[in-house]
Amino acid sequence: MLKKLNLITAAINAVLITGTVGAANAFAQEATDVKPVERIQVTGSKIKRFNLTSPTPVTVISGVEMENAGITNVNDLLAELPQATVGLSPETTTSFIYASGLNTTDLRGLGSERTLVLVNGRRFVAGSVGSTAVDLNNIPTTLIERVEIATGGAAAVYGADAVAGVVNIITKKSFDGIEIDASTIRPEQSGGEQNFFSITGGMEGDKLSFVTSLNYSKTDSYNKLSRDFYRNPVTSYANPANKSGTDGIPERVILGKQSTLGYYSEGGDFFSKTGSLTDDHYNNHHWAFDNSGNVQAFDYGLGRVENSGVPNASANNRYYADASNPGDGVFSHGYKSYFQTPLERAILSTYGTYEINDDHAATFDFTWSDSKATTESSPAFFAHTIRRDNAFIRDDMAKIMDANGLDKVTLRQANENLWGDRAYQQDRSVIRASLGFEGILNDDWGYSTYVQYGRIEQDTLWRGEVLEQNLVNAIDAVELNGQIVCAVRDADGNVTGEREGCVAFNPMGAQSASQAQLNYIATNATRTAKQDQLVVAATFDGLLFELPAGAVAAAFTVEHRRESAETHPDHAMQNGLIFGNSSLPMKGDIDVNEFSTEISVPLLVDHFLATDLTFETAYRYMDYSVTGGDDAWKLSLNWGVTDEVRVRLNRSKSVRAPSLSDLFTPSSQTFNSGRKDPCRADEITSSGSEYKANVIANCQADGLAEGWMPTADWQAAGSLPGFVQGNQALKNETSNDYTIGLIYTPEFIEGLDLTLDYWSFEIEGAIQYFGRDSVELCYESSSLDNPFCSNFVRNKETGDIINYYERPINASIIAKKGLDIETAYRTELGNGDLAIKLTATYLEEDSENPTGRTADFRSNVGEMADPRWKGRFNAIYSHDDSSYILTANYRHSSVESNEWNIEDNNYNDIPSYTTFDFMYKTYLLDELQVRIGVNNILDRAPPRNPFTYDNGEFFDVKGRRLSMGAKYTF
Structure with missing residues (x-):
């Protein structure tokens, strides 16, 4: 044997x-x-x-x-x-x-x-x-x-x-x-x-x-801030020259500065006026605390209007700063962010x-x-409610609140010194x-x-977790009977007593917490x-x-x-x-x-x-215990045409069974903002959707009368509650695929092999998660007999949506087609041997349709994740006991989105990307091999594009690096 x-x-x-x-x-x-x-x-x-x-x-x-x-x-x-x-x-x-x-x-x-x-x-x-x-x-x-x-x-x-x-x-x-x-x-x-x-x-x-x-x-x-290309960022900002969505001017343009969040400072910060970070609000309504708990104007560092040279902020309360002086703000990119x-x-x-x-x-x-x-990760970040009767409020903060008629403020804070960074x-x-x-x-x-x-x-x-309710209790501190305690309040907010077991905590300017406060507020969690x-x-x-x-x-x-x-x-x-x-x-x-x-x-x-x-x-x-019986098959033809040419054909059906998580993930709470409902009379009236007729018919078939509107209480409520969970009604995915291959080994070029394989995959019933969007997809379908309608629940009496589920459904269609090329050549060269190998893939089609509807079809080919060409070249020269290896990896130029137009931004194009590696191996003794190499010889950073400059999935973010190794055999 x-x-x-x-x-x-x-x-x-x-x-x-x-x-x-x-x-x-x-x-x-x-x-x-x-x-x-x-x-x-x-x-x-x-x-x-x-x-x-x-x-x-x-x-x-x-x-x-x-x-x-x-x-x-x-x-x-x-x-x-x-x-x-x-x-x-x-x-x-x-x-x-x-x-x-x-x-x-x-x-x-x-x-x-x-x-x-x-x-x-x-x-x-x-x-x-x-x-x-x-x-x-x-x-x-x-x-x-x-x-x-x-x-x-x-x-x-x-x-x-x-x-x-x-x-x-x-x-x-x-x-x-x-x-x-x-x-x-x-x-x-x-x-x-x-x-x-x-x-x-x-x-x-x-x-x-x-x-x-x-x-x-x-x-x-x-x-991320340890890499020089990241410290010289390629971010973007809202283009002030853009006036509309039809003027041919990009909505966003490239900016070489860090984007910084204009609140959640370490000591906490609050606003004494409503509004966003516009010019006239700088430093006249935004306050922070120093390490001693004194109130001071929020420091925007080099992002202040007189130093930045760019618009101050976008609508989401961000400003732009240099890493050398970010001020009180928190970097939205790079702060506690890691490449690996x-x-x-x-x-x-x-x-x-x-x-x-x-x-x-x-x-x-x-x-x-x-x-x-x-x-x-970043430390836990919170929006604390600080009431005017809080016992820790100092005179400077009290004057600001009283001058602005505030009975409470929202204190935003993210402080690693308090609870530590979150680490999973x-x-x-x-x-x-x-x-x-x-x-x-x-x-x-x-x-x-x-x-x-x-x-x-x-x-x-x-690690670094916080018991949220305990933190809320501890921050709501008042003076009662000469002692600072955690408050118990009635429905009107009046203090009625002391909360037993609670340890009061002052977050304003806090840089540390006592052991008693940590014991009450901080925690670790396990699974x-x-x-x-x-x-x-x-x-x-x-x-x-x-x-x-x-x-x-x-x-x-x-x-x-x-x-x-x-x-x-x-x-x-x-x-x-x-x-x-x-x-x-x-x-x-x-x-x-x-x-x-x-x-x-x-x-x-x-x-x-x-x-x-x-x-x-x-x-x-x-035969699956959950999804039932299924089958897979293939038909192949292997044809040696001549001693030099071979053809292979393959046609097959493949399946993928849902995972244990897809099937059995238990319900966990989630929320979705907004109160949209396609069956509302006002939404139907204003709808310009091509599925409007389907929506009207399906809403009525679901028992909602013409002109129906949700109740006033439902419309006035906040986020819609939902649950993330698995789906035991899932079926297996099905893929129909084929390959056509050609193998060529010419006799007139000794040592040369060439292989071409054209391949195609078409997956039906692909598993994809759907959540709140299931409501629209349910009623836009041709009838209520579709997989989306089971993903939400209505009140039978009022018709209000009272719950939705985010779970997987067999609805998507995925198609991919392309050509693989592989060639190898071996020959003697000088006193050694040279072996060259080139592999490449050309992507002809990469499309997906999450719902199966024609209007939802999307082509991804040529985008960043799916470039037209990818290739790898490898050359090895061997001489005596030594080898010299050169490797090149190539990604073709691409775009961030195939649906881009000039109104979006001015940075959709992503250039081609090539890296080179080198390795030298030799035997110093019959038993001892040593090797030394350099990866990313040219120190290629990711392309300088807001979508790619910090992307470690498709590009090299490590930079040039030296590799050394030794192997001893005895």
């Missing part, structure tokens, strides 16, 4: 030379000239084959490529591939709570939940409770042998969630010796340092072979094989991972283990079976969560019968999977007692039973214009 496995490994290593499975036949043939051919399994199929020709496009990344890029997380490399984009990463989760620090991949930009990540062909436990996306932080980089990326038709082979494709991470199964690896990345500007260490050991014996590895890495965060979430992780993994006899072997693997990430710490612990058996039953048939268990435990800690995964599966593959062109091969798989999740917020969160966060417990589970079959039928061999022609098909039936 082990000898056969070694043959498979040798053949697959040949594939890595080409970088693409489809173009690797020549190298595979060289291996067969020496030893008998073994059947080999490639990603995209569970049939072991006599060659390495894949029925679907497969891109292969070797573990060496990750080392060459100087990275320690596989997602850092996947995000640079043209056919993928960033799902979640430390750069995109700086403001997230439960997702902070996650690393997920996103094929085709269709969403991480539509990309299935496998490890050695098997599912991995989700990276976050309630999700289906895998956190690549849990995969040990040093054990990765290669990563195979298959797009199109993967759901029929591997199951739901493989709509966009499959990322199959293949690990080393054995290792003979011990290897120590250490590396560091040091940005030129401070912050964002990364350190990595691993030790790997194993043995290759006659019976037992295994590999064990311990990986540790730490990535530091860095504040700090992340620390440790992974212990073991993979092994025990050969029972020549025909059967037991396999086992175990992974333990622990990661910590912290999302840092995520502790994630993953454990995964499997035991399997594989082997051969006879000369034609083999089997593989396993049982696997995985669990993620996710503990969240909120524990876990998700379990159990998989039992068996696959039998082999040869059914012979045809003139060869043997008909098949694979049959049965699988049972159970996913369960639960969350447990603490008392304060469940009861909505803390600032900005509330949550209820969740509990849910899904059982899935699946059966799949895959058949490969050789039709022709050694014919004119058909060196080989193979028809492939796969079918999978899935």
Whole structure:
């Protein structure tokens, strides 16, 4: 068995030379000239084959490529591939709570939940409770042998969630010796340092072979203001020259200053007159406090009108300042904002094989991972009500209030010295283990079976939180019987007594709080969560019968999977007692039973214009405990036209099942401002909508008479209450997709491979969340029989909307089409070897329709997230024991919005963006490898555009950085 496995490994290593499975036949043939051919399994199929020709496009990344890029997380490399984009990463989760620090991949930009990540062909436990996306932080980089990326038709082979494709991470199964690896990345500007260490050991014996590895890495965060390009911002402001929406003058124009919020100072600030920040209001109605609690005019720093040189502020009470002197205001950009979430992780993994006899072997693997990430945020910000009878009001403030006839003021405050910065710490612990058996039953048939268990435990800690009602109680301080106490008031606001257990607090100018005040007001909040995964599966593959062109091969798989999740917020969160966060417990589970079959039928061999022609098909039936039965299928044709040209065609249906969060998220309170209702008589009268007739008919069908108006009390009320929750009525998404591929390996240019793959995805019933907008969508539909009408509730007697739900619905349509280009060239050059590889993706269509209505169709292609072209170039020159690696990543020029017009702004265009990386590797000793590299050699900052200058999702915000590493093997 082990000898056969070694043959498979040798053949697959040949594939890595080409970088693409489809173009690797020549190298595979060289291996067969020496030893008998073994059947080999490639990603995209569970049939072991006599060659390495894949029925679907497969891109292969070797573990060496990750080392060459100087990275320690596989997602850092996947995000640079043209056919993928960033799902979640430390750069995109700086403001997230439960997702902070996650690393997920996103094929085709269709969403991480539509990309299935496998490890050695098997599912991995989700990276976050309630999700289906895998956190690549849990995969040990040093054990990765290669990563195979298959797009199109993967759901029929591997199951739901493989709509966009499959990322199959293949690990080393054995290792003979011990290897120590250490590396560091040091940005030129401070912050964002990364350190990595691993030790790997194993043995290759006659019976037992295994590999064990311990990986540790730490990535530091860095504040946005630590980068010079951010300190020289490209913000925008309301253009004073713009007079209307039809004058051809942009509403907003570029400004190179920070936007600063004109209140929420540390000591607190208040207004003694109503109005916004216009010229005549500066410093004559806006007051703040110094550190001693004395009232002073609000300081606008260099943003004051006489210093700024730009309009003072926009309607949302912002002014513009320099970072060197912002005054009392709070930066709306950059203040307590970070480019990267700090992340620390440790992974212990073991993979092994025990050969029972020549025909059967037991396999086992175990992974333990622990990661910590912290999302840092601004301190809690409040609008305190300070009544005139407050015992802490000094004479200067009292005079201002009395002169303006104020019986109370609103004190806005955000002070990190009081309660500390809010920080959301995520502790994630993953454990995964499997035991399997594989082997051969006879000369034609083999089997593989396993049982696997995985669990993620996710503990969240909120620091710097405040018990809101306790803070309100403490601030309402009055003097009673010679003592300052917390007031109890009647309905008219009169003080009737002292609030027991309350500790009075003076926020005006406060820079600290006593321990007693902290004990009463400040708090930490917690939530524990876990998700379990159990998989039992068996696959039998082999040869059914012979045809003139060869043997008909098949694979049959049965699988049972159970996913369960639960969350447990603490008392304060469940009861909505803390600032900005509330949550209820969740509990849910899904059982899935699946059966799949895959058949490969050789039709022709050694014919004119058909060196080989193979028809492939796969079918999978899935029975979900919540969403019911569903299926996926694919039809493929693999056609070797000549020895130089190969064509592949693939047509398939894929599905995605809703996640546990989509289904079981418990109700949590939310609010929506405004009292709009499309059935109101006044709104119907003034409506110019093309759906007006539908609205009138549906409102009447819903029992609302012509001329209906909501009650006066409803119209006068404030925000409309609602609930965010899951939807157990969801169905599976369905995707119809196809690929047409051409593989060209010309004989007249030795070492050249070219692959072209045209692909198309059309997803129907895509899951999308709808909230308050469901009311309009319900009545604008052709009838009340639509999914939106169940998202709100009316009072049966008055007709008033009394509640709405924000939950997922199968309503959206998504379409993407494009062309993948991959070419590789290898040749001898001088005394060494040169290998060049270019991959690129052209995006032809990227559209979405959230409701299915023609009027809601939107094209995204060519916008910032979806440029027409993306490309990656890699050149490696190897000489003796040294290698020189140059990598370039390219994004085509784009726009922020396809619906832009000159009335919007003067900065819609986003230029192309290219970065270059270099790595040098050499062996100082046979056992010692050292490497040194520079990432972002030219120190390219994001494009200087208000939409992009601080964007770390698509552009490099770290700047030029040095990477160094060493590896010792003994």
